[in-house]
Amino acid sequence: MKTNYFIIVFAATAFLVSCGSHPQIDYHRTETEAEKAARMAWWDDAKFGMFIHWGLYAVPAGEYKGERIPGIGEWIMNSLKIPIAEYEQFAAQFNPVKYDAAEWVSLAKRAGMKYIIITSKHHDGFCLWDSRMTEWDVIDATPFRRDILKELADACEREGIRLGFYHSIMDWHHPDAQAIWEPNYNQWGTSENINPNFPRYLGDYMKPQLKELLTGYGDIGVLWFDGEWIPDYTTEMGKEVYNYLRNIKPDLIINNRVDKGRQGMLGLDAEGDFAGDFGTPEQEIPATGISGMKWESCMTMNDTWGYKHFDDNWKSEEILIHNLIDIVSKGGNFLLNVGPDAEGLIPAPSVERLEGMGRWLEVNGEAIYGNDPSPFERPDWGRYTTKNNIIYAHVFDWPEGGLLNIPELKKPGMVWLLSDTDRSAVTVTSSNGGISLQLPETAPDSVATVIAIEM
Numbered sequence: 363m364k365t366n367y368f369i370i371v372f373a374a375t376a377f378l379v380s381c382g383s384h385p386q387i388d389y390h391r392t393e394t395e396a397e398k399a400a401r402m403a404w405w406d407d408a409k410f411g412m413f414i415h416w417g418l419y420a421v422p423a424g425e426y427k428g429e430r431i432p433g434i435g436e437w438i439m440n441s442l443k444i445p446i447a448e449y450e451q452f453a454a455q456f457n458p459v460k461y462d463a464a465e466w467v468s469l470a471k472r473a474g475m476k477y478i479i480i481t482s483k484h485h486d487g488f489c490l491w492d493s494r495m496t497e498w499d500v501i502d503a504t505p506f507r508r509d510i511l512k513e514l515a516d517a518c519e520r521e522g523i524r525l526g527f528y529h530s531i532m533d534w535h536h537p538d539a540q541a542i543w544e545p546n547y548n549q550w551g552t553s554e555n556i557n558p559n560f561p562r563y564l565g566d567y568m569k570p571q572l573k574e575l576l577t578g579y580g581d582i583g584v585l586w587f588d589g590e591w592i593p594d595y596t597t598e599m600g601k602e603v604y605n606y607l608r609n610i611k612p613d614l615i616i617n618n619r620v621d622k623g624r625q626g627m628l629g630l631d632a633e634g635d636f637a638g639d640f641g642t643p644e645q646e647i648p649a650t651g652i653s654g655m656k657w658e659s660c661m662t663m664n665d666t667w668g669y670k671h672f673d674d675n676w677k678s679e680e681i682l683i684h685n686l687i688d689i690v691s692k693g694g695n696f697l698l699n700v701g702p703d704a705e706g707l708i709p710a711p712s713v714e715r716l717e718g719m720g721r722w723l724e725v726n727g728e729a730i731y732g733n734d735p736s737p738f739e740r741p742d743w744g745r746y747t748t749k750n751n752i753i754y755a756h757v758f759d760w761p762e763g764g765l766l767n768i769p770e771l772k773k774p775g776m777v778w779l780l781s782d783t784d785r786s787a788v789t790v791t792s793s794n795g796g797i798s799l800q801l802p803e804t805a806p807d808s809v810a811t812v813i814a815i816e817m
């Protein structure tokens with residue numbers, strides 16, 4: 363009898379598959395840790411990505427009708443409460459003729475970045491691709507009339523850079539997604555903000571757009587959600603969207619903001635469970651990393667994600683390199699933002715810093731890519747990373763006379779400076795139960811000199 367039962371089940375499944383309606387797999391609940399690790403291996407090894415916030419907000423560039431906004435540039439519609447009809451004027455002015463996707467991808471490569479995450483649609487609802495679901499997109503609403511995401515996807519494909527899309531769940535433009543009492547904006551807030559048509563926005567608009575992005579722009583590696591905090595969007599919706607996307611592209615990586623994970627316990631289900639493959643600390647580096655999950659710190663180079671013409675508060679190249687090392691030493695990825703202007707140019711200060719980071723990675727990349735977090739407590743003078751049987755000591759503060767004490771290590775094998783292409787051996791002596799390294803009097807790299815210690 364058992365055999366007959368098996369035959370019936372097999373035949374039924376085959377029929378369902380043949381008519382294209384195969385059952386949705388609940389990846390969120392069924393994927394094993396090993397399967398997830400295999401799916402995320404490229405991302406885990408990559409360590410360093412480029413975040414791109416670009417859209418109509420680059421036109422006002424932080425200033426409108428003589429008023430400069432104090433906050434982040436891509437929020438200008440909300441900051442100045444610009445009505446939708448008035449905000450739409452920026453589309454007619456958006457003609458970034460200097461946009462060159464090949465140059466953007468070349469810059470990412472020169473910086474040592476391995477993946478790019480670009481805003482497909484930010485909170486203003488404007489789409490940087492040719493969407494069949496709306497005319498509020500770069501093809502139908504602007505004089506530019508070029509598919510920005512397609513050009514970027516082609517350039518990434520040519521250069522071997524993985525591409526992902528940021529996508530905002532919150533949408534200030536779509537009538538089914540706005541807070542009904544405040545016509546333009548969904549906000550944090552309480553239940554009376556909820557738009558009764560939000561499920562229609564989710565099912566008939568957002569999900570079909572996501573399918574467009576996953577099936578029309580090459581091998582998309584990551585969907586990076588945002589704007590998940592609105593009361594309209596629930597953790598049940600998040601889990602459903604997660605599985606919907608994984609059933610379209612099983613190897614897709616999706617951040618925790620597809621659900622309510624970023625907000626801690628806010629709005630989670632009874633088990634405190636949430637969907638999403640990695641945590642997304644923003645503008646911060648967790649003091650000791652985030653145990654038990656993959657994570658990626660996203661940060662700006664100045665103080666805004668979207669371009670503001672008067673934000674010149676740029677972090678130094680040294681701080682950016684130290685942030686990268688600090689993040690990797692704690693087990694994370696670094697997603698570093700650029701905000702192109704309305705002509706399609708990445709600001710020169712961003713380009714200079716990224717090229718400097720790339721020069722450092724040219725010499726020291728083996729101590730970053732594919733590395734595991736430090737096995738030791740953070741030393742006062744810098745950080746540790748490790749890969750295979752090598753410990754990498756990243757020295758920020760060079761020791762007096764070049765003598766570096768490492769109490770955690772005993773009898774290492776070879777020890778050399780990554781900046782020394784001859785790999786000439788560093789003198790090692792035992793001291794106080796650990797080892798001392800006799801290094802050059804002055805640091806070969808004043809930002810961070812890396813010493814490889816074979817175990």
Ligand code: FHN
Pocket residue numbers: 434436437588589644660667
């Ligand atoms: O509101 C957005 C903001 O504009 C920006 O996109 C950042 C980047 O992660 N995310 C949200 C704020 O958390």
